[in-house]
Amino acid sequence: MIDSEEQAREFCKRICGMEKTAMGKLEQFVSLLRVANLEQNLVATSSLDDVWQRHIADSLQLLDLVPRETTNCLDLGSGAGFPGLALAIAQPNISIKLVESRKRRVSWLNDAIEHLGLTNCRVEGSRLETLRTMPVEAITARAFAPLDRLLRVAGRFSAHSTVWLLPKGRSGVQELAEQPLAVRSMFHVEQSKTDPAATILVGKGKIGQK
Numbered sequence: 411m412i413d414s415e416e417q418a419r420e421f422c423k424r425i426c427g428m429e430k431t432a433m434g435k436l437e438q439f440v441s442l443l444r445v446a447n448l449e450q451n452l453v454a455t456s457s458l459d460d461v462w463q464r465h466i467a468d469s470l471q472l473l474d475l476v477p478r479e480t481t482n483c484l485d486l487g488s489g490a491g492f493p494g495l496a497l498a499i500a501q502p503n504i505s506i507k508l509v510e511s512r513k514r515r516v517s518w519l520n521d522a523i524e525h526l527g528l529t530n531c532r533v534e535g536s537r538l539e540t541l542r543t544m545p546v547e548a549i550t551a552r553a554f555a556p557l558d559r560l561l562r563v564a565g566r567f568s569a570h571s572t573v574w575l576l577p578k579g580r581s582g583v584q585e586l587a588e589q590p591l592a593v594r595s596m597f598h599v600e601q602s603k604t605d606p607a608a609t610i611l612v613g614k615g616k617i618g619q620k
């Protein structure tokens with residue numbers, strides 16, 4: 411379990427591995443976030459005290475759950491950039507689309523991408539529901555929507571090999587239990603490394619339209 415800022419940074423260093431510039435860019439991202447958060451409520455101000463644990467390591471832990479050969483990912487409701495933008499910094503080989511509907515957050519994400527010089531990350535500044543259908547290899551979503559709605563609106567972006575990585579806080583087990591058997595059998599629950607009470611729903615496969 412990661413339970414300090416020091417451990418969170420060490421964890422992130424390990425995840426970034428051979429990506430020599432990634433830790434520096436994560437530091438830069440944190441600095442940009444601290445400033446931007448004075449202007450708009452991107453994350454709870456109190457969470458910035460433990461920003462590596464609560465946001466950066468919390469996002470990067472998903473890379474331990476994604477297949478190595480993954481080349482593209484759709485991050486739903488990226489907000490401040492979690493997990494999608496943090497993942498794009500740590501893993502330049504994955505091309506990540508950040509879907510975010512709120513204009514000020516879209517501007518923040520675009521500014522951050524430009525400042526950090528990321529070429530593997532793009533913002534779709536609209537509601538997910540209006541996005542053109544395209545199957546992706548991985549779908550991430552943290553605090554986007556209840557599982558039922560999430561799967562309903564995002565199912566059309568999945569294929570049989572799509573990996574779903576859904577950090578779900580404390581409600582993951584319950585939300586999954588409420589799903590039909592076909593969905594339950596596609597997912598399993600992983601314990602979060604950054605919060606003993608939190609879970610990550612990890613799934614594989616195509617979710618059909620209801």
Ligand SMILES: C[S@@+](CC[C@H](N)C(=O)[O-])C[C@H]1O[C@@H](n2cnc3c(N)ncnc32)[C@H](O)[C@@H]1O
Nearest residue numbers: 487488489492509510511512536537538552553
């Ligand atoms: C609670 S925030 C979570 C942000 C981020 N994923 C995190 O964990 O810090 C949810 C975000 O999803 C965005 N959002 C909600 N519904 C959306 C939709 N249908 N399409 C695109 N973005 C949406 C909101 O604007 C908001 O920024």
